[in-house]
Amino acid sequence: MNHLNSERIPEQFNIQKFQLDLMTWFQREKRDLPWRKDRDPYKIWVSEIMLQQTRVDTVIPYFNRFISRFPTPEALAGADEQEVLKEWEGLGYYSRARNLQSAVKEVVEKYDGNIPDNPAELGRLKGIGPYTKGAILSIAFNQPEPAVDGNVMRVLSRILYVEEDIAKASTKKLFEKLAREVISHDDPSSFNQGLMELGALICTPKNPQCMLCPVQEHCEAFHAGLEQTLPVKSKGKKQKIQPYYVIIAVNDHQEVLIEQRPKRGLLAGLYQFPMAPAEKRDIAQLKNWFLNEYGLRINHLELLGHEKHVFSHLVWEMDIVKASLEGGTLSLKRASWAKEEELQILPFPVSHQKIMQYFQESTP
DNA sequence: TACCCGTGGAG
DNA sequence: TCTCCAAGGGT
Numbered sequence: 001m002n003h004l005n006s007e008r009i010p011e012q013f014n015i016q017k018f019q020l021d022l023m024t025w026f027q028r029e030k031r032d033l034p035w036r037k038d039r040d041p042y043k044i045w046v047s048e049i050m051l052q053q054t055r056v057d058t059v060i061p062y063f064n065r066f067i068s069r070f071p072t073p074e075a076l077a078g079a080d081e082q083e084v085l086k087e088w089e090g091l092g093y094y095s096r097a098r099n100l101q102s103a104v105k106e107v108v109e110k111y112d113g114n115i116p117d118n119p120a121e122l123g124r125l126k127g128i129g130p131y132t133k134g135a136i137l138s139i140a141f142n143q144p145e146p147a148v149d150g151n152v153m154r155v156l157s158r159i160l161y162v163e164e165d166i167a168k169a170s171t172k173k174l175f176e177k178l179a180r181e182v183i184s185h186d187d188p189s190s191f192n193q194g195l196m197e198l199g200a201l202i203c204t205p206k207n208p209q210c211m212l213c214p215v216q217e218h219c220e221a222f223h224a225g226l227e228q229t230l231p232v233k234s235k236g237k238k239q240k241i242q243p244y245y246v247i248i249a250v251n252d253h254q255e256v257l258i259e260q261r262p263k264r265g266l267l268a269g270l271y272q273f274p275m276a277p278a279e280k281r282d283i284a285q286l287k288n289w290f291l292n293e294y295g296l297r298i299n300h301l302e303l304l305g306h307e308k309h310v311f312s313h314l315v316w317e318m319d320i321v322k323a324s325l326e327g328g329t330l331s332l333k334r335a336s337w338a339k340e341e342e343l344q345i346l347p348f349p350v351s352h353q354k355i356m357q358y359f360q361e362s363t364p
Numbered sequence: 365t366a367c368c369c370g371t372g373g374a375g
Numbered sequence: 376t377c378t379c380c381a382a383g384g385g386t
Contacts, residue, residue: 047382054372055372096384127384310370
């Protein structure tokens with residue numbers, strides 16, 4: 001059905017020399033990163049989860065704080081989930097944090113705190129997919145397992161002239177086969193990290209620095225003058241726009257109304273200010289909606305401003321309104337009143353940290 | 365398979 | 376301002 005692996009490797013491709021050139025360059029040029037100070041599998045694991053779809057510069061401070069707070073699998077396993085989410089606040093893709101803690105708990109319970117060093121057990125842990133499994137096995141345990149991420153697909157697509165669409169999920173399997181063929185068995189850690197480091201520093205998506213490339217002589221795309229056209233990557237679809245009213249409701253004690261988001265889905269388990277879908281909803285309907293949802297009567301509404309927040313797959317257009325409530329004790333539902341100090345302890349998504357600014361500026 | 369799931373930086 | 380993204384995984 002599909003071609004044999006060897007058909008994808010050019011006849012004249014010198015695997016040994018390629019490995020040597022790549023790893024020699026990596027040893028000389030590798031960045032001094034916090035998770036490269038030792039080979040603690042736990043730290044490698046945490047770093048790999050944080051680095052998923054996230055830039056190195058963004059991760060560094062989060063990694064340092066996280067490891068300082070949870071230095072061992074036992075420390076993370078014993079922490080409150082809310083505390084873990086607070087450490088993850090602002091990093092995005094929050095299910096990573098939940099899955100990481102869940103998997104670490106399993107490691108502590110089933111493996112006495114020792115991270116598994118085999119593909120089967122490691123790959124069964126929550127949040128560890130094919131890439132992360134290979135990264136941990138190669139970097140922490142020096143096993144010759146492929147770790148194919150976006151960097152590796154881009155680099156190998158150019159080196160070996162692969163024209164398959166790297167945006168398709170099925171294409172990753174092809175690159176895993178190719179990586180398995182060219183990986184160094186002497187130093188799988190340096191080889192895999194070298195491939196990724198090359199993708200991050202030299203073989204970049206736009207304007208690759210071929211003149212500085214340590215494996216230029218091995219690169220099919222460069223020889224063809226087509227390094228700019230590879231890899232082939234189809235475009236994603238546009239984000240859907242969602243309009244909302246975000247309500248800042250303050251009581252007589254200068255407490256503000258907040259709620260926890262559902263345990264599943266977008267921003268799961270994080271806190272937020274009440275949000276009303278604004279689709280075809282006027283002020284009267286908004287007051288009615290608020291009464292139904294929270295059991296509180298709005299007296300007057302004041303528009304404080306507008307914020308746009310862009311997610312990977314959707315956009316929130318938020319009108320921020322301050323609600324003055326009718327006096328007296330009413331039957332509060334669903335949400336709760338929070339003091340200023342609680343807002344600092346609970347995890348909020350960045351979109352609602354923006355709202356928090358409005359609250360703090362409106363109440364001296 | 366296609367879609368869901370965040371954020372901030374670069375050009 | 377707009378587009379593309381950055382060391383993916385879950386469902």
